[in-house]
Amino acid sequence: MKPRQRPSPAQRLRNMHGLLEQAYGPQHWWPAETPFEVILGAYLTQNTAWKAVERSLANLRQAGALTLDGLRSIALEDLQNLIRPSGFHTRKAPALKAFVAMLDREFSSSLDVFAASPTATLRPRLLALPGVGPETADAILLYALNHPVPVADEYLRRVALRHRLLAPPPGPAGYDSLVDLTRQAFAVDPSVSSSRLFNQFHALTVAVGKAHCARTPHCTGCPLAADLQFVTPAVVKDAKRK
Ligand code: SF4
Incomplete structure (x- = not known):
């Protein structure tokens, strides 16, 4: 045999x-209500427990900064203070601003336009942003943009x-x-x-x-x-x- x-x-x-x-x-993941909230969470959860991220997201929600418009208009210093609970706020706040700036400059300020681009375009573009490593890029692609990446x-x-x-x-x-x-x-x-x-x-x-x-x-x-x-x-x- x-x-x-x-x-x-x-x-x-x-x-x-x-x-x-x-x-x-x-x-039924990811624990967020909108794709943009997923993106914020993917940045904030780096080197941080999710409980701390929840406190930052609650601060952002209360300040009206949990949307693309809200994040675009908030001052960098205020953003840093709001996301302080999840740590590394002086690095994460400019990184989030850089994401919004890229969206505005290259994707008509639209997450839908961004999501409609091919994975092969988006992944290297995300990885070229400050504060985005492979795990963050892939979490954004999968959970916020519904691209088939592990x-x-x-x-x-x-x-x-x-x-x-x-x-x-x-x-x-x-x-x-x-x-x-x-x-x-x-x-x-x-x-x-x-x-x-x-x-x-x-x-x-x-x-x-x-x-x-x-x-x-x-x-x-x-x-x-x-x-x-x-x-x-x-x-x-x-x-x-x-
Ligand atoms: S995943 Fe494997 S190594 Fe980890 S606790 Fe379970 S059985 Fe043990």
């Missing part, structure tokens, strides 16, 4: 998505490393490797909108990260524990320290 073939890392990641869906169900964050990186879906550093555990792995995992199902899949997958990895796979992993009762069968015990022990 032929030995059973070991699943590839992409197949395992896809299976993990199924396990997480069973455990947590639909997530978002790879720290939660996904931890799971991928602990389950040895990617080689540990100095192996290719960088952002692009995680994105490539996610694309491979979901390429098997062209019938489903990849925006919806990427949206749900990212939200689910955050859910398992918060519930189980934090700095110290709590594998007992974790929906992904079944996948540890593909990881040797020595590796799991080592992975738990990451």
Whole structure:
């Protein structure tokens, strides 16, 4: 009898998505009311817990600055004060102003015009802005503009490393490797909108990260524990320290 073939890392990641869906169900992300609010949140959440972002967003809402017009007209200093709760306000405020300036200059001041541009144009344009790294750019593309791009964050990186879906550093555990792995995992199902899949997958990895796979992993009762069968015990022990 032929030995059973070991699943590839992409197949395992896809299976993990199924396990997480069973455990947590639909997530309906991102927590925001408008696409512009998503963009603000994507900037503000950098290096900051979401609770702090919520305080900044509440300040902006109260000041009438939670819209494109509002952000355009508010003075930089006032903006800095309003977003102070989410930290790095002297960097994040000019970065937000730079986003609005780009929209005004190159996309007719319209988020709709911006969203209608091809992903291949938008991603490098976003990455060229101050304060925008790959995760922020992809969160904006996926959640605010509905472009089919995966978002790879720290939660996904931890799971991928602990389950040895990617080689540990100095192996290719960088952002692009995680994105490539996610694309491979979901390429098997062209019938489903990849925006919806990427949206749900990212939200689910955050859910398992918060519930189980934090700095110290709590594998007992974790929906992904079944996948540890593909990881040797020595590796799991080592992975738990990451
Ligand atoms: S907590 Fe354990 S089983 Fe769950 S994702 Fe992390 S390493 Fe895997």
